[in-house]
Amino acid sequence: MNSIKFDLRSDTVTKPTIEMRKAMAEAEVGDDVYAEDPTVNRLQSMIAELFGKESALFIPTGVLSNQIAIAIHTKRSDEIIVEGESHIFHYETAAPSIISGVQMYCIPSEKGELTISSIDEAIRPGDYYFPRTSLICIEQTHNRHGGTILSLSSIEEISAFAHNKGIPLHCDGARIWNACAETGISAEEYTRNIDTLSVCLSKGLGAPAGSVFIGSKDQVEFARHWRKLLGGGMRQSGILAAAGIHALENHRDTLQEDHEKARMFADLIFNQTSCTLANSGGKVETNILIIDCGTASDPQSLRNECSKRGLEISSGRGQCLRAVFHRDITLQEVKAAALIFIQSFESIVKELQ
Numbered sequence: 001m002n003s004i005k006f007d008l009r010s011d012t013v014t015k016p017t018i019e020m021r022k023a024m025a026e027a028e029v030g031d032d033v034y035a036e037d038p039t040v041n042r043l044q045s046m047i048a049e050l051f052g053k054e055s056a057l058f059i060p061t062g063v064l065s066n067q068i069a070i071a072i073h074t075k076r077s078d079e080i081i082v083e084g085e086s087h088i089f090h091y092e093t094a095a096p097s098i099i100s101g102v103q104m105y106c107i108p109s110e111k112g113e114l115t116i117s118s119i120d121e122a123i124r125p126g127d128y129y130f131p132r133t134s135l136i137c138i139e140q141t142h143n144r145h146g147g148t149i150l151s152l153s154s155i156e157e158i159s160a161f162a163h164n165k166g167i168p169l170h171c172d173g174a175r176i177w178n179a180c181a182e183t184g185i186s187a188e189e190y191t192r193n194i195d196t197l198s199v200c201l202s203k204g205l206g207a208p209a210g211s212v213f214i215g216s217k218d219q220v221e222f223a224r225h226w227r228k229l230l231g232g233g234m235r236q237s238g239i240l241a242a243a244g245i246h247a248l249e250n251h252r253d254t255l256q257e258d259h260e261k262a263r264m265f266a267d268l269i270f271n272q273t274s275c276t277l278a279n280s281g282g283k284v285e286t287n288i289l290i291i292d293c294g295t296a297s298d299p300q301s302l303r304n305e306c307s308k309r310g311l312e313i314s315s316g317r318g319q320c321l322r323a324v325f326h327r328d329i330t331l332q333e334v335k336a337a338a339l340i341f342i343q344s345f346e347s348i349v350k351e352l353q
């Protein structure tokens with residue numbers, strides 16, 4: 001077994017740079033359960049300002065931050081509307097049912113954008129025997145659809161409709177940074193009509209850990225209660241917040257390059273194999289690539305062959321594999337990674353013949 005040369009399983013595999021580690025080592029810290037960590041407080045103020053919201057709260061993970069949002073917006077026996085391929089539905093271990101006692105109503109969509117008619121149909125009538133629809137969740141960018149960007153017009157339309165029905169809108173903005181980098185639309189613009197957000201520092205931005213919950217002052221105070229309740233209150237977490245500040249100040253500008261890397265890899269492998277692009281919408285919008293292996297090769301064998309040759313990618317739905325591009329692979333290395341993929345594909349096809 002070769003050692004890993006290129007790890008494209010996720011952008012979460014990115015490691016802190018020397019400069020980031022230096023910022024972490026030098027961080028001024030205090031006890032954040034007393035809200036006395038100056039570096040955490042600085043990060044929270046920076047994020048609140050960036051998103052044009054009243055307040056923000058540092059949270060250990062994206063899952064916890066989404067679950068805190070669900071907890072503050074809902075009551076037991078409510079129902080929340082989520083997109084059918086959402087992270088909240090697929091990868092958060094059914095936590096809404098455990099933590100908040102709510103069920104999820106999943107709406108399928110073409111590329112992560114919920115239509116108004118589908119939301120309208122999903123919202124429960126007021127009769128006592130129905131669950132109460134108390135939250136709508138969207139995801140920016142959309143992971144399982146292949147890093148697709150929710151358009152500003154779709155978000156504005158959904159928020160206007162939701163608010164008209166008295167329902168708040170939460171955004172799992174784990175990769176909202178990629179949407180901003182690709183479109184030039186600011187975080188504030190994207191989110192001005194969204195009630196609460198969760199954003200991640202530990203994906204393409206490259207911090208080792210940390211997410212941030214964003215909302216009004218009251219929502220953030222409620223979130224602080226839930227963070228403690230769920231065991232997410234940390235002490236001298238300024239060490240981690242310093243990594244987040246460093247990432248925000250130094251790594252946002254290079255995210256667009258990760259999208260170029262994904263496009264370059266796609267061009268190379270789709271030109272030289274019979275694999276096809278399976279991103280929803282039929283194009284590479286940001287840093288996530290979904291590869292349909294078709295019938296010529298078996299995805300698991302192809303993945304194993306790539307792994308033997310030093311390229312790690314993850315499995316996807318059905319015949320699909322997923323590659324995620326990030327700051328720890330250079331443009332030059334993308335070519336080498338694509339070559340490994342192509343050679344692995346050829347080898348598997350030969351084997352299967």
Ligand SMILES: Cc1ncc(COP(=O)(O)O)c(C=O)c1O
Nearest residue numbers: 061062063064087139143172174
């Ligand atoms: C869209 C999305 N939301 C939330 C999360 C959860 O983040 P964490 O791993 O920090 O809990 C992820 C993680 O990959 C994600 O892709």
